[in-house]
Amino acid sequence: MWDPIQERCAYGAAHRCLAALAVLLTFPLSISASEADAEDGADAEPAAEATYLETVTVTSTRSEQTLADTPGHVDVVDKQEIEELGYTNIADLVRFAPGVYVANDVTRLGTSGFNIRGIGGNRVLTQVDGVPVAEQFDFGPFSVTQFSLDLDTLESVEVVRSAGSALYGSDALGGVVALETRSPSSYLGSRGQVVGVRAGYDGRRDELSESLVYARGGSRLAGSIVYTHRDGAEQDNQGNIRSEDGSRTAPNPIDRRTDNVLAKLTHNTDSGTQTEATVEWFDARTDTEVFSSRSGGSPFGSAVLDFDARDTQERMRLSLEQSLVLSTALADSILWRIYRQDADTDQVTDELRLPSLGLAERNGLVAFEQETTGAEIEVRKAFDKKGDKTLTYGLLYRLDDFDQLRNRTESVIDTGQPVPTSLVFPTKYFPQSETEELGLFAQAELLFANGKVRLIPGVRFDSYDLDSDESDQIFLDGNPGQAPPADISEDSISPKLGLVVAASDQISLFGQYARGFRAPPMSAVNNGFTNRAGGYRTLSNRALEPETSDNFEVGIRGAYRRSSFSLTVFQNDYQDFIETVFLGFNPAEGLVEFQPQNVTDVSIGGVEFAGDVRFGRHWRLRGALSIVEGDNDTAEEPLESIQPSTLVTGLRYQSTGGRWGVEGVATFVDSKSASDLPSDSNQFQTPSYEVVDIAAWWTVRDWLTLQLSGWNLGDETYWEWTNARGRSEGDPVLDRFTSSGRSVGLQARFNF
Numbered sequence: 006m007w008d009p010i011q012e013r014c015a016y017g018a019a020h021r022c023l024a025a026l027a028v029l030l031t032f033p034l035s036i037s038a039s040e041a042d043a044e045d046g047a048d049a050e051p052a053a054e055a056t057y058l059e060t061v062t063v064t065s066t067r068s069e070q071t072l073a074d075t076p077g078h079v080d081v082v083d084k085q086e087i088e089e090l091g092y093t094n095i096a097d098l099v100r101f102a103p104g105v106y107v108a109n110d111v112t113r114l115g116t117s118g119f120n121i122r123g124i125g126g127n128r129v130l131t132q133v134d135g136v137p138v139a140e141q142f143d144f145g146p147f148s149v150t151q152f153s154l155d156l157d158t159l160e161s162v163e164v165v166r167s168a169g170s171a172l173y174g175s176d177a178l179g180g181v182v183a184l185e186t187r188s189p190s191s192y193l194g195s196r197g198q199v200v201g202v203r204a205g206y207d208g209r210r211d212e213l214s215e216s217l218v219y220a221r222g223g224s225r226l227a228g229s230i231v232y233t234h235r236d237g238a239e240q241d242n243q244g245n246i247r248s249e250d251g252s253r254t255a256p257n258p259i260d261r262r263t264d265n266v267l268a269k270l271t272h273n274t275d276s277g278t279q280t281e282a283t284v285e286w287f288d289a290r291t292d293t294e295v296f297s298s299r300s301g302g303s304p305f306g307s308a309v310l311d312f313d314a315r316d317t318q319e320r321m322r323l324s325l326e327q328s329l330v331l332s333t334a335l336a337d338s339i340l341w342r343i344y345r346q347d348a349d350t351d352q353v354t355d356e357l358r359l360p361s362l363g364l365a366e367r368n369g370l371v372a373f374e375q376e377t378t379g380a381e382i383e384v385r386k387a388f389d390k391k392g393d394k395t396l397t398y399g400l401l402y403r404l405d406d407f408d409q410l411r412n413r414t415e416s417v418i419d420t421g422q423p424v425p426t427s428l429v430f431p432t433k434y435f436p437q438s439e440t441e442e443l444g445l446f447a448q449a450e451l452l453f454a455n456g457k458v459r460l461i462p463g464v465r466f467d468s469y470d471l472d473s474d475e476s477d478q479i480f481l482d483g484n485p486g487q488a489p490p491a492d493i494s495e496d497s498i499s500p501k502l503g504l505v506v507a508a509s510d511q512i513s514l515f516g517q518y519a520r521g522f523r524a525p526p527m528s529a530v531n532n533g534f535t536n537r538a539g540g541y542r543t544l545s546n547r548a549l550e551p552e553t554s555d556n557f558e559v560g561i562r563g564a565y566r567r568s569s570f571s572l573t574v575f576q577n578d579y580q581d582f583i584e585t586v587f588l589g590f591n592p593a594e595g596l597v598e599f600q601p602q603n604v605t606d607v608s609i610g611g612v613e614f615a616g617d618v619r620f621g622r623h624w625r626l627r628g629a630l631s632i633v634e635g636d637n638d639t640a641e642e643p644l645e646s647i648q649p650s651t652l653v654t655g656l657r658y659q660s661t662g663g664r665w666g667v668e669g670v671a672t673f674v675d676s677k678s679a680s681d682l683p684s685d686s687n688q689f690q691t692p693s694y695e696v697v698d699i700a701a702w703w704t705v706r707d708w709l710t711l712q713l714s715g716w717n718l719g720d721e722t723y724w725e726w727t728n729a730r731g732r733s734e735g736d737p738v739l740d741r742f743t744s745s746g747r748s749v750g751l752q753a754r755f756n757f
Contacts, residue, residue, distance in 0.1 A: 434533065503518075572612070
């Protein structure tokens, strides 16, 4: 390795949208089941299709529950939706989850991690098959993304909003995103062998993709292997200036390539024991001609005549898990998992510069490595025959090794003479570090009044230890005068209490309180970077306290024969957010200094609505609305990370038997106004917009399925807040941060 809720809902337009959507989606709720049958007449189906509240989630309570029985808001996306609507990137996954979005760098690095209700980055736990993904790390121009997985391998995605620390620990302060990959049985069904081929095109990135699947086996032993390859270009936008300098508004030219291999082997016994071994490898390379970074010279810096970037990311995962069915005094079932994951990111830049000494070549490298080893065990026990009293408890252990390196060389091309610099290379932003996490959790599910009252209390104890290499010479040489690297130990108790009450056969009320906890990150405790030419440095802070939160949700749900709805009101209060603050000028060092500190208290509240209605045999209307507002309570200013109010609606027609269908999706996003930003902010206020997409699918034969997507059919020019955040009003290159115009996507799936 390298060494008040009312105020928050006072959006007139959003309120009108909420009222309209609620009426539209709940109007059929007044129709009784017998009336619905009479309405359909002879054409009525023997049984109605399930509505979304009957969808099963595991992540919310670590046990199988329908969404109707969970005490909080959970979003679930399954492989059928992924395939039918042509999802190809992680931003597509949260299309019907307003209030959840994906951070994005449109200039070079692309999508990264999830943001839930205004909280993102490493404050949201993202895991694949129960294994946490690599951490996100950002410092200056360097950015390590969290996500490295091809969507073609996914079985389902679950998004748990608000703190999940009571079940999942430190990283779940803002929520949990759980991605589950497909198992051999998902491909095989009732067959003994399957060969699958998929070919696709995504016009938003001019991307061609191919997948090959082979699965074989039976009820006892089965295996599958999936290989996916993608070749694509830059994300399209509505910028028209194609200059080769900083005035460019068209995307920088990009060549992207990704390869993903997922292999699984499962074994089942007559007693119900299931064992699954997984090997996963992901490799990505992005080459960018960064025209937007070219610039003329100044008294403070060299001219940048050319700028090329090569970003690579590799991840390897090995995991083994087993579920056992028992009948003992302590356990009815046990699930255990062990895993090892290595994630490496390298970002290389090659620049042609013109300093005072003459034409020079600068080569830069920033590398980040994370090695993760973990184990967990989860036990479930029912204390009565009806299952009205169950207990889930378990133990988790995780060990992470981190290392990072920055290096740079620059020399005059004609003479080979090094270009002088006051920076020390190689250097590190933090020393080599090891973090150790131990978690113990327990959660009960108690049913009363013949199952009409469901009480779910839970608690978790977390212990976190950071061990830093005090003799990391590269870090010490690059940060003279800094305090030596520090070790820290933290522990926390995170309680949770959920309640679901059936007010009638159709209506239920729910509520939840959850405490959140996040240990100080190692990159903040021992942060260090000195730039004497720039006149600044960042300092470490061994006195950092954990970030914490108090999360409240209440709501009402309705589940009917052909429709369902959910209305949630939430309030989340976060304490001791860690941010880098300005300390002032240090005359002894002659430098301006910055330091990570616990300085920010944040409150986020809002309303979320989701609904689903089926009309007759073929039509379905669904929609979701999110109205969220947040405040930086310390600064008494609005919180910038909040996404504007969003309404998403989808109208679907599906043929009898489901062999073909079409769905139109309309997305309405409110503007980002001055009242949503700090008073001294000059940020660009993104205008409201409406985007219409369409998707169609057709099972031509049992072995052939075609899928067609059309995005932004009206060719709307619009800015997503996640892309334009931080840009100033009147910025001449604002169009660089627009989203894709009208584009199409195609997929063909062959199964033999």
